[in-house]
Amino acid sequence: MRRLGVTLTSALTSALTSALALALALPATAAPPGASPGASPDARPGGPDPFRDGWSETVVDADQNLRGLAAVSRxxxxxxxxxxxxxxxxxxxxxxxxxxxWVDVSPELTEDLSFRDVEVHGRVAHVLAIGPGEASRIYRSTDGGASWTEAFRNTDEDAFYDCMAFYGGGKRGLAVSDPVDGKLRMLSTADRGRSWSVLPSRGMPASDGEFGFAASGDCLVTAGRSAFLITGGKRSRVLRSDDRGLTWTATPSGIPAGEAAGGFAGDFASPRHGIAVGGDFADADDTEDTTAFTRDGRTWTVGADLRHVGEDVSFLRGTRYAVATGDYGGSAGSSITSDGGATWKRVSTLGYHAIECVATVCWAAGSKGRVGRG
Structure with missing residues (x-):
């Protein structure tokens, strides 16, 4: 879609402490308030508090609007x-x-490009540039960013790539474009990103006017052998593939659709347990029905409202905790769920475009070069 250091510290509200204390007080066998009885069996109700010291915020480069993020470790x-x-x-x-x-490890000759996604597996990194025609590219590095090669350049003026994702281990990956000839287009690699090819469209449902948002790079995510695509536009759905992107099934997410509205991003604790977040970039203050969750990986239920736009979300692995964040048009904040997405508590007025949690740490990236660590 054609769319849209100095270190600071910010203490988060005491609401987080209360929310976490309530969640930790729940018996391990009981479903938290608002959660279905079938809440994730492989996720503990308790878990580490990633925000016990608040967000620590660093300005990496004030000239950059940061939307791509890969959290490799603490x-x-x-x-x-x-x-x-x-x-x-x-x-x-x-x-x-x-x-x-922070070290600048950028490829050369990137003027006028927009890097919206980054994926890292070991020493191999991939960066996705979005845009129409040849503006959509994938760069690849095998030495921690010291050098780069161009692994893919789009030559179809009708294609506009938004997001990419790799399966565990980094051998196979997918990237998604806005609809071409009425269907979302999938790009695939099976050799750790060295080469990419367009997949046949016959297994993709019709999706004219439906697209992925390049808000955070997480409109396309994987869990196990499954891939999930979160969409908006004329329809707001979650599409699932269990065969490396060849065929897809679509289910309404429940997040309201619109020209600049719908699901923006998602994350999954397992192929059965996931969260989608979104909103409306045309009316960022409208935060009603901006979250949805699934307990079976196929049907979706609208969760509690965020008090800010939801541009990205990330689980703390092994728990039902997830953190959602967003920052657009004056609607900014970070919120936490302790029950897999059924209920949410706003814990900060600081918001970011992208978030990813690893171990007990969450990283976030946002406007004017801001990076948060909590």
Whole structure:
């Protein structure tokens, strides 16, 4: 869709402590308030508090609007963005010391590009540039960002790639484009991103006017052998594939659709347990029905409202905790769920475009080069 350091600290509201205390007080066998009796059996109701010290925020590059994020570990993370200066270069930054210092590891000749997604597996990194025609590209590095090769350049003027995702291990991956000839287009790799090819469209449901949002790079995600595509536009759905992107089944997410509205991103604790978040970029203050969750990986239930736009969401692995965040048009904040997405508690007025949690740490990336760690 054609759409849309200095270190600071911010203490989060005491509401988080209350929310976590309530969740931790629940018996392990009982479903939390608002959750279905079939809540995730492989997710503990309790878990570590990722925000016990609040968000620690670093400005990496104030000229970059950061929307791509890969959290590798507690110490290592990558962020990508687009220049706020007309015609400026898109940048890639990497930290290996918990965000104390950031190194510019950008490819060369990236003027006028927009890096909206980054995926990292070991020493191999992929960065997705979005846009119409040749603006959509995938760059690949095998040495931690020291050097890059162009692995894919789109030559179809009707295609506009939004998001990419790799399956566990990083050998296979997918990228999604807005509809071409009435269907969302899927790009696939089976050799760790060295080469990419367009998949046949016969297994994709009709999707004219439906698209993925390049808000955070997480409109396309994987869990186990399954892939999930969160959409908006004329229809707001979650599409699922269990055969590496060849065929897809679509289910309404319950998040309201619209020209600039729908589901923006999702995350899954397992192929059965997931959360989708979204909103309306044309009316960011409308935060009604901005979350949905699934307990079987196929049917979706609308969750409690966020008090801010939902641009991205991430589970803390092994728990029912997940954190959603967003920052658009004055609607900003971060919220936490302790029951897999049924209920939410706003815990910060700081919002970001992208979030990913690993171990007991959440990383987030946002406007004007801001990176949060909590």
């Amino acid at each position: 110490s290592e993370a990558w962020v990508t963005g687009e220049s706020l200066t007309d015609g400026g270069p898109a940048r890639v930054f990497r930290t290996t010391d918990r965000g104390r210092t």
